[in-house]
Amino acid sequence: MSGILTYALHYEGAFNKNSLGAVSEGAKLAKEIGGEAGVVVVGGDDLTDELCQPLGAFGATKVYRAKAAEGLGAPVVDVMAKVITEEDYGYALFGGGLLGFEIGAGLTARLNAGVTMEVTEVKAQDGKLVAVRPILQDSAIVDVSYVSEPGIIIGRLNAFEAKEEAGGSAEVIDVDVQLEEHSTKAKMVKRGEQRGADVNIEDAKTLVAGGRGLGKAEGFDLCEDLAGALGGTVAATRAVVDAGWYPYAAQIGQTGKTVAPKLYLAAGISGAIQHKVGMQSSENIVAINKDPNAPIFEFSDLGVVGDLNKILPKLTEAVKAKKGG
Ligand SMILES: Cc1cc2nc3c(=O)[nH]c(=O)nc-3n(C[C@H](O)[C@H](O)[C@H](O)COP(=O)(O)OP(=O)(O)OC[C@H]3O[C@@H](n4cnc5c(N)ncnc54)[C@H](O)[C@@H]3O)c2cc1C
Numbered sequence: 001m002s003g004i005l006t007y008a009l010h011y012e013g014a015f016n017k018n019s020l021g022a023v024s025e026g027a028k029l030a031k032e033i034g035g036e037a038g039v040v041v042v043g044g045d046d047l048t049d050e051l052c053q054p055l056g057a058f059g060a061t062k063v064y065r066a067k068a069a070e071g072l073g074a075p076v077v078d079v080m081a082k083v084i085t086e087e088d089y090g091y092a093l094f095g096g097g098l099l100g101f102e103i104g105a106g107l108t109a110r111l112n113a114g115v116t117m118e119v120t121e122v123k124a125q126d127g128k129l130v131a132v133r134p135i136l137q138d139s140a141i142v143d144v145s146y147v148s149e150p151g152i153i154i155g156r157l158n159a160f161e162a163k164e165e166a167g168g169s170a171e172v173i174d175v176d177v178q179l180e181e182h183s184t185k186a187k188m189v190k191r192g193e194q195r196g197a198d199v200n201i202e203d204a205k206t207l208v209a210g211g212r213g214l215g216k217a218e219g220f221d222l223c224e225d226l227a228g229a230l231g232g233t234v235a236a237t238r239a240v241v242d243a244g245w246y247p248y249a250a251q252i253g254q255t256g257k258t259v260a261p262k263l264y265l266a267a268g269i270s271g272a273i274q275h276k277v278g279m280q281s282s283e284n285i286v287a288i289n290k291d292p293n294a295p296i297f298e299f300s301d302l303g304v305v306g307d308l309n310k311i312l313p314k315l316t317e318a319v320k321a322k323k324g325g
Contacts, residue, residue, distance in 0.1 A: 002090030002127060002149065003036030004029055005083060007076055007103060008055060010043060011191070020058055021160035022095035025122065027059020028163075029093075032124035037061045038089060039170070040080050042068040049172050056168035063170045066177050071191065073102035074183035081110045082177050084150050091129050091146075093122070096155040098244055104154040115152040116144045120159050129153065157241070158248050199233055199250045206232030206263045209252060209279070210240060213268015213289065213308055217245035222312040223267055229319040235259065237275050253278035267308045271296025288312070 004026040009016040015023075027037035039060040041047055044067060052063045064083045068075035080092060080103065092107055094100030101117070108115040116131040123130045123143070131144045131153050201207060208227040210220050223234045236246040238253055252259055254274040264282035269275065271287070271294060279285070280299060287300040288308045297303040304311060 002033050002129075003038055003087070004033075004091045004093055004129075005038040005040060005080060005087075005089040006060075006093050007040045007080060007100070009097075009099060010041065010047070010051070010070065013046065013051060015055070016097070017162055018095040018097045018158060019100070020162035020164075021158065022093050022100070022155065023055060023058045023060055024163040025155075025160035026091075026093045027061075029091075029122055029124050029129060030061075031059075033090075033127045033129065035090060036087070038064060038083065038087065040064045040066070040076065040083060042066045042076055042079055043070040052172045053169045056170035057164045057166070058162060059165075059168070060170040063172045064175045065172055066175045068177070068179060068183075069186075069188060071099070071188045072183075072186050073099055073106055074186065075179055076103045077106035077110055078179045078183050079175065079177050080107055083175060084111065090149040091151045091153060093153045093160075094155060095160055096157040101154055104152050108152045111150055111152075113150045113152050114146045114148065115154065117154040119144075119153050119155045122153060122155075157244075199235075199247070201233055201235045201250055201252065201259055202257055204233035204235075204259070205261050206230045206265075207235045207252075207259060207261045207279075207282075208232055208265045208267065209235040209237065209269060210246065210267050211237040211269030211275075212239045212243070213270075214240065214245070215268075215309075217243075219268075219309075220246055222308065222316075226265070226267075226312055226316045226319070229316045229323070230263075232261075232263070237269055237272075266296055266300075267312060269296055270294050271299065 006022045006026040009019045030037035037060050066079040094104045119131045119133045121132040208223045210223040227234045235252050236250045241248050241251045258278045260281040262283045264285050266287040285300045286302045287296040288304045292305045
């Protein structure tokens with residue numbers, strides 16, 4: 001049996017879009033290799049039949065429902081390990097958010113399975129799955145096959161698209177899982193909203209875009225301060241989106257959005273071709289980079305060579321002073 005098992009994260013009565021992408025992709029592939037399309041959901045009394053059955057519209061045939069804390073990785077590993085072992089699933093597929101990485105890694109260790117991460121496409125070949133992933137900083141693409149089952153596949157964030165079809169109702173099966181002791185030790189204390197998740201960079205007249213040169217997720221505070229002072233919006237490169245520093249909604253480029261603001265300001269961005277294609281029509285391009293040879297200077301109207309940690313706060317101050325605030 002080579003069914004495909006996915007996990008659907010839910011919050012306040014709705015399933016997460018990234019995990020629904022994995023459910024859709026898993027269901028499509030399960031059809032191709034002739035197996036069950038199973039989905040694990042965990043939570044409390046809020047996980048009603050009315051909430052779970054419609055996962056069938058995304059192609060799920062069976063929904064395995066377990067009582068456990070939602071939003072944490074370890075309990076889901078326990079539930080998925082049990083379902084994979086007892087129901088004989090051949091693969092587990094994840095959409096690639098931080099939780100997907102955590103659960104996928106845990107499952108790999110628990111089941112002594114093979115794992116492929118950063119997967120951008122999955123193919124069905126001779127009744128088996130082949131994971132496709134870029135390597136060597138995305139300069140080459142490789143096909144990865146599994147020598148044994150189960151195989152764990154962790155996609156890149158948003159690599160799989162959620163496809164909903166009218167109708168479709170999945171069978172809901174309650175599973176009783178004895179959680180490992182360590183899986184009950186962590187508690188969800190607070191759930192925060194991911195900042196910038198609803199940004200609209202396409203309509204912004206001013207964009208302050210941040211790249212890996214910001215050093216860490218908190219580095220985006222500098223961009224947000226400047227964007228706030230300018231009345232603009234923060235955008236990002238794929239490198240920082242992949243690193244989980246900023247949401248995909250803010251990504252400019254070949255695999256992100258195309259923008260053409262009046263002012264595009266790049267902070268700590270090298271200017272890779274895949275980024276350039278998404279912002280080259282901007283009216284005024286300003287770049288701050290500590291490397292005088294950074295490619296972004298080749299297509300900037302104004303280039304500032306220096307440390308963004310020093311320049312951005314000064315620029316923010318200057319803009320505020322000019323605006324009298
Ligand atoms: C198929 C494919 C699709 C892709 N799609 C996209 C896409 O849609 N969008 C995208 O952006 N990329 C995309 N990429 C990735 C792209 O090739 C680059 O890897 C990425 O754009 C680099 O991001 P970055 O500029 O943030 O990081 P880096 O290339 O690492 O650049 C960081 C820059 O910060 C500078 N820096 C470091 N510290 C400081 C400091 N203190 N002060 C000032 N400057 C500093 C460095 O000099 C460097 O130039 C894609 C790649 C592939 C193969």
